[in-house]
Amino acid sequence: MLVPLGLGTCLSLFGDASLYAILPTHTEAAGVSLAALGILLSANRFVRLLLNGPVGVAYSRYSRRRLYVLALFIGALSTAIYALSRGFWPLLVGRLLWGLAWAGIWVGGNAIVAEVSQRRQRGRWVGLYHGFFFLGASSGAFVGGLLTDAIGYHRAMGVAAGLTLLGALIALICLPEVRSAGPVAARDALDPPPSPRHLGPAAAAAFALYGVNRLVVPGILNSTLALLVQQVGTHIQIAGHAVGVATLTGSGLGIATLIAMASSPLLGALSDRTANRWRVVAAGLMAGVAGFALLTIGTPASILAGVPLTALASGGNQSLSITLVSDLSREDQRSKRLGLLFTLGDLGSAVGPPLAYALIPFLGIRGNYLLSAGLLASMCAAALWLASRPS
DSSP states (O other), rough: OOOHHHHHHHHHHHHHHHHHHHHGGOHHTOOOOOOGHHHHHHHHHHHHHHHHHHHHHHHOOOOOOOHHOOOOHHHHHHHHHHOOOOOOHHHHHHHHHHHHHHHHHHHHHHHHHHHHHHHHHHHHHHHHHHHHHHHHHHHHHHHHHHHHHHHHHHHHHHHHHHHHHHHHHHHHHHHOOOOOOOHHHHOOOOOOOOOOTTOHHHHHHHHHHHHHIIIIIIIIIIIHHHHHHHHHSSSEEEEEEEEHHEEEEEEEEHHHHHHHHHHHHHHHHHHHTTOOHHHHHHHHHHHHHHHHHHHHHHOOHHHHHHHHHHHHHHHHHHHHHHHHHHHHHHHHHHHHHHHHHHHHHHHHHHHHHHHHHHHHHHHHHHHHHHHHHHHHHHHHHHHHHHHSOOO
16 A cells, blocks of 8 residues: 555656756746746645645545546646646646646545554554655656756656656556555544544644744755855865865755655654654654754854754654644544645745745844744644643
8 A cells, every 4th residue: 555655656756856956957948937937836836725625625525546546647747748848838737737736646645644554553654655755856856857967858857757657557556445444543542533623732733833844944944055055155175075055055955855754754653652742743843953053053064963953853743743633633534634734834835935035134044043943942842741741
C-alpha cells in the first residue's frame, strides 16, 4: 500500500520541482516574461486555498483510490502542458491544473495513510509517506536541472511528464482500494477523539503547529536564507576553501531537505513508541527554536548548524501535526479536516515570503528569524502543556 502511494506522490513532483528550478533561467524557451514568473510559480498554491477543503470533502464521500489516481493523471497532464506549449496562458492553465492535482494527491495521500494505519503505528507511516514527498521535491529539482542542461527545457519537461505518468500507472495497477484499519484502530487511541462538532484544544494546537511550521520554514526561512548568507560575505571560507553564496545556500537547503526526509519517519516512529506525540513535538520544536536562534547570530558556523536544526523540526513536525489531526478526528471527519489543515499550511507558505520581506526594513533578516523562534517557542509551550495532560 505505502510503496505505490509513495512512488505516485514522489514522481508526481518532478514536473513542479523542475519548473521551480529551471523556469526563472529559461523564460525565453517557455515563452514568458520575467514579470510573469511570480504569477506562474504561485498560481498553483493560491488555487489550492480554494480546493483543499472541497477535495477533503470529496475524499470523505467517494473512493479514495479512484480520486488519488485521477489526481496523478491530472498532474501528468499539467506537466505535459509545460512540455508541449509556449506562452503565458498555456502555462497558467498547466499551473492551475497542477494546483488541482496536488490538492488531490496531498490531501488524498495523507488521508489514505491515516485511514489504513492504526494509531500505534500511524506516526511512522505518515513519516515514511512524507519521506517520499521530500525525495520527490529534492530529486525532481536536481534531475530537472541536469536534464535541461543536457536536452533542453521542453524535452526535460517531457521526461518529467513521463515520470509523473509512470507514477500514475504504478498507482493505477498496484494501489489497492482503501480499507479502514477497523475497530482495532478506534480502540488503539493515544487520545480519545473529540466531538464531531468541535476541534478541542489538542486538535486546534495541531492545526496551529502545521500552519506555524509552514510559515516559518518554507515561507520565511527558505525565501530569505540567501540574503543572510550574502550579508556574511560574497565568498565564505570553509576549511580553507572559498564557497560562494549560491553554492552555500543551495547546499544548505539541499541538506535541509535530506534531514527533513529522515526526521519525518524517525520522529513519527518515536511518537508511536512513546505513546505521547506531544512530547516528541516539543522536542522537535526545541530544535527549531535553537536553529533559528543560531541563524540570528549570522556567522558561517551558526548558519551551518542552524539550518539542519530547523530542518529537523520542520520535517518531523509537518508529519506529526498531520498524524495528530488524524488521531484526533473521527473517520468521517478525517479527510475534511486534512483538507482544512493543508489550506492553512498553503496560506502560511504563501504569506511567509511577502511577510518576511515586508518586515526586513523594520526587523532585518535576523529579526525575522527571532520572530520565527518566538512562534516556535510558543508552540513548544503549548506542546509541553498538552504532553503533561493525562490521556
